[in-house]
């Protein structure tokens with residue numbers, strides 16, 4: 001084997017290149033990751049990453065919880081734990097999920113090392129090489145990386161302003177079935193989607209679940225952003241409508257802090273049993289320390305009030321981004337997210353977000369090209385703009401810088417057209 005594994009950039013440099021497993025072919029550095037190094041320079045207005053603004057979490061809330069855990073349960077916190085997760089935390093997770101209409105049993109919850117790890121475990125349980133994963137177009141980049149690392153193919157189903165389009169889902173399933181392809185699951189981020197900021201309507205949730213059920217396809221509902229709404233509460237989680245056909249993924253990364261690396265899966269019982277075994281095989285047990293600190297935080301702090309604080313902060317940043325877009329980029333189109341972290345921008349005809357990124361970095365602004373969120377090269381006309389981390393002033397400045405780049409690209413495009 002001479003090419004393609006772990007990305008072509010390492011091909012000639014890595015003496016072990018020929019030793020890697022075939023499944024690593026999909027493991028090239030994602031565009032988001034390659035960007036982080038540049039975008040994290042302080043002079044760059046980064047609208048690229050998806051880092052929660054953890055500085056809005058009062059540190060004493062966390063240090064108080066850590067102190068109490070160490071005083072009262074130190075040896076337990078420092079020990080290996082259960083492969084399924086700390087029982088008390090699993091009970092408390094039920095309270096978090098109840099806010100989105102989910103009623104469940106703590107026995108069916110498995111704590112994972114962030115929901116990213118849950119994606120890995122689910123892929124490991126279900127995906128054989130050549131299987132098809134249905135996913136929104138666009139879809140969360142690092143989920144796509146996981147599915148590809150299990151040699152699955154991704155089939156992107158389009159969205160409109162109400163989220164995934166059920167008739168398109170039906171068509172895609174029929175076409176894949178006619179071609180003899182095996183579909184294992186639909187991966188969806190139905191609420192304040194990463195990267196498009198769109199939300200699946202209540203009516204469509206019912207329809208999508210029906211289609212999945214009719215076709216024997218599991219639904220993986222990945223929901224890190226559902227509690228971060230800016231106006232009305234979004235429709236209830238899909239899992240609240242179907243407890244047999246949905247595997248639900250939650251996380252404390254956006255409502256508390258990602259540094260704990262604690263997420264969870266709520267799965268039908270038989271799948272849950274397999275997930276626990278897969279979790280043990282991968283990490284023995286998720287971090288007892290992190291779980292006990294979060295459990296203590298949930299028991300002692302006003303965690304609902306803290307989520308309100310995050311909501312207000314992100315709403316202000318979303319508003320700053322939308323008003324800057326209106327002022328500086330009137331020739332573009334964008335989604336208006338009612339929660340979460342992201343706006344999805346569509347450039348004027350003929351502009352390519354990936355090609356223009358180096359020019360944007362020169363202007364000290366960064367974004368994520370839309371192509372990162374498709375596995376088929378689509379998305380060149382789009383970019384993801386995150387408003388979660390920079391201050392409102394820096395968001396505004398970032399959009400202003402972006403408009404300089406877009407105007408220059410438009411001038412170039414028009415000059416080419418005149419020459420032709």
Ligand code: PMP
Nearest residue numbers: 114115116140194251253258263
């Ligand atoms: N799913 C989605 C849609 C995400 O946006 C993220 C984080 N960016 C994750 C999963 C992973 O989150 P974590 O592992 O921190 O829980």
